Amino acid sequence: MLVALLAGLTMSCAPSYTLVTTAPDEDLKNETFQYRKWVREGVDPDTVVVALHGFSGASIDYENLATHLLKEQPSSAVYAYEVRGQGRDPKKERRGDIDDPENWSVDLLTFTSLVEKKHPNAKIVWFGESMGGLILSHTYREQIEQGLKPPCDAIGISSPVVAIRDDFPAWKKELVRGLSKVAPKKRISLETLAGGQEVQMTEDSFHSEQSETNSWHVERHTLRLLVTLGDMIEEMPECAESFAVPTLVLHGGKDFFTEADDVKTFVGHIPETTYSTRKFYPEGHHLLMYDTGKEKVISDIAGWLGELRK
Template identity: 35%
Template sequence: MMIPARLKLVFSLLLLAVLSACSSLPKVQPRPVLREGEWVTYDGKIMPYQTWPVPEGSQPRGIIIAVHGLSGASTDFWFLGDQMPRHGYMVYAYNLRGQGKDPVVADRGDIQSSRQWLRDMETFHLLVRRKHPGVPIIWYGESLGSLICLHTAANRLNDRRDPALLVLASPVAGLRTTVSGFRRWLLETAATLSPRSRYSLGDLAGVDEKKIQVTSNTTHGSQMAVTEHHINSFTLRLLTEIGRLLDANPSAVKRLRMPVLFLASPNDVLCSADQIQTLFAQVKSPRKRLLWYTRSYHLLLHDVQKEEVTHDLTNWIEARLR
């Protein structure tokens, strides 16, 4: 039987419409899940993580989720992982997207939006909580990780007691190096026009990275020379997103309700003692504490007072949970 040409045209148009609709359907993302050594986050990205469990045969009294800093990795928390399980606290540390352990090499040193970091933090927390129901969870954020923990906690207004405790180590309360309004406008404009342009931290700060003191006996340059996850440069949009988190710090700390601990050094290369003190004063939670480590620098868990840091941390956690 011959099909009329007009009917063929109708069928063809219907077929094109169906195919077009199918191609425009949103892709189904894999469900977030915690596997052995890796996890799937909210948008399907797979990232590595590691754990330091409590001694075999015992149950954790608490869970610490540790978030590293810029150009860092989960392995930075080896000392925390060595010390805290002895007191009954299991440690989880995941690697940030866009940093040195990102499986997609082209993504290292870049981030589309800081909201990705916050959603990753939220997703990882929920996965850990599901695996350890009823166990108190403590967030420990270091440097950039402190920004991520702070802003994620501040956004969790529907459940103010989860996480149970918040620890901000070497908190990025501001920048010692003042960026003028005009220079910042230039950076933001450049980030809009060329978001993937890359610069080293030394380029932006106008200093030699080999002279940036990060512990009492090492510099940023010497640390990164022996660090496999070191990133040489970062995109302008990543740096701009960090700047936006910094701008929102004062409003974020005012929304915190859980107990908060600041672990800080007056010698911190990123921000001054006055900036840290000012941010701490803005925390609205009545259960807050600020501890100073005067012989240390930015990397507290790698410096001469690291035993004091974990000792103070343990005592604070136990007092709050008790």
Template identity: 35%
Template sequence: MRATLLQRLLLLTLLVVGSSCASVKKITSGRGVLCADDWVSYDGKTMPWKAWPVPAGTKPRGVVIAVHGLSGAKSDFWYLGEQLPLRGYTVYSYDLRGQGNDPVVSERGDIQSAKTWQKDLATFHALIRRRHPRTPVFWYGESLGSLIALHTAADLLGNWSDPDGIILASPVAGLRMTLTGFQRFVLETAARLSPRSRYSLGELAGVDESKIQVTSHSTHGGQMAVTPHHVSAFSLRLLSSIGGMLDANAESARRLKMPVLFVASPNDVMSSADQIQSLFAQIRSRDKKLLWYTRSYHLLLHDVQRQEVVHDVTRWLDRHIE
């Protein structure tokens, strides 16, 4: 019985769009270097990036940095990159280290700490700020990216280079399954004993991935079968880190003062509508908004209401640069 509980815990932790440990208190971004097709982060790590610029001959009204989810990639934002430039916004995205397009194959599926992801975002943000001086810069974090954006924005609070606003898409506000103290203890102990041990979804619980709905017309298993950047297994230290970040969600939300937009679905496989609403309530920014998409699931930009999502995001951006 205990083995089954552990398996469920690990599976849900994976699907929660795994991030890393507790909130980082004073993030400092290294200079970094932005090259033609890749960029160098604060610690010398090189990763790919992509831009969807506004039409030639025009200047962007604003800039959006998009941060993808677990087993995702910068290419996941193709629709955002196709639509927002037509409305005056240049879109940037980069591949997260430890995910399927990490240039170091042996590091895919692993991360030492959430601090690394957060410092990467802070560094990339600084590079884009320098490329677009005096232009508003916003973040669009999806799933795992929502966790990274939330905690990084909270930890940059008070810095002149804060983003002008953050959009949390399919925010990971908690787990639909309540974790017991025993479950957390087993996971954390296993991670300490064998932090780099990796598990696939099938190994964790034997769950049929074709039943995990991520859009109104596709499942997690179906999506991964046609995704070249799919990561088949993740390290225990990546999984064990998620609990710490989720535990710190409310604290980070209370530190936000910049404008915040939630775009979410009540059908999300990760977090319930009540959990999303509860996290939203913790945000103390006077400028916050929550929008629901009731016919969609977790991957909003790939679902039936993606036009509505982009329309609403554009209206929100317009309001905050005017």
């Protein structure tokens, strides 16, 4: 399991901390992963958001949401950690790769346990953006299928990738899968996978530009990571069928990765007995919390969190 160095958690700023791995597996020992937290000083939060960033993202991506919550809902807190295999993985050779996708679930469950120990009376909300939503959805499903209780009290997903785009050629998908068996660690860029097409992330930014502004941006990812994500995407409807806690899904009409109708279908797989909310932003792109309509998006998330307290 992971042991955290959790000093100074009553601070309201967002410093980084270290998770130290002490797993029995020799390959996993002494690994460190950083995270950020936003907690108002002197407040024991009643709701804690455990946040997972997306593909080529970082924990700092939640600063907009966390800053709003500390101001408007001071009894909320946000904990966001750096996802394994992304740009702030301490093992630089693993950035853009994943050793074993099951470790994503192990990391999430362990981090959640650490947060629960620090705030035993708080509701735990898992919130994932894009790839982060994939990770939390599969982790939740795995726990339920094992007959365990829900690992969180609510789920929020921003810009879920729930289906492979219709215009993505089947031959290209099979080619990537075939090449991954021969050269799993071979790397390609997202733009190459998209056939040279610019991948728009917000109204005024593209994925290819992130390397100029974000130190954690990963230019190229391994084929095995991309295939893993593809498999996870195709299993998202089954994940939705396992959701038994209040669920919020946010998506934009101009999202490069997922069609609006596919997200509607995904939400339709959530059981009718589960309280679910879908928020649609017709002009929104993939990174909703940093797009031109970010104020509305963040306000909607905060409103949903407030409803959970009722």
